[in-house]
Amino acid sequence: EVQLLESGGGLVQPGGSLRLSCAASGFTFSTNAMAWVRQAPGKGLEWVSAISGSGGSRYYADSVRGRFTISRDNSKNTVYLQMNSLRAEDTAVYYCARRPDGGWRFDLWGRGSLVTVSS
């Protein structure tokens, strides 16, 4: 089955760190660019970060640049999002998504992982 499964979310204090993982299955992972998109409670979607299939190109939204790092391990079919210096406004459901053909659409989404930043 073609799917993405996020893990690693939870409650963290402001200033803390968390690493999200997204395990892919059912498709050729290494040839697909990937991305993270988040959604704050009751709010709209916000693109966070993207990475090319090889991992050689990485992109970030202004709101997370310098604090978040995207990476991937093609031997494990997994993409990661390392989140440092977390703020209350980073509280959201984080979705992993596939970017086929290196384009700017997201055609496969995971179920999401909730990250709550609170003291």
Next chain:
Amino acid sequence: QSALTQPASVSGSPGQSITISCTGTSSDVGGYNYVSWYRQHPGKAPKLIIYDVTNRPSGVSNRFSGSKSGNTASLTISGLQAEDEADYYCSSYTSGSTLVVFGGGTKLTVL
């Protein structure tokens, strides 16, 4: 405030057609044919329904269609069904430092 502007809500009766607009600038919607539309039911992940302005992914009903004129993209849903009641988001590639922008979302109510 979202980078792309969508109406907060639209409504229609079963069988009718509705259109949702998505207004940006020449740096995003107007400058590139990378507009996508997503449908999201409550508590669920978004689903891609239109990409590159007018294209439908395999398996998406032909009741969904997309278009663009200048800096405004539009999603039209024809033959409204109860299952179409959901939130709809547009997105676009942008030449700004944040490469992808989303609209604020439109809640579609099927009366």
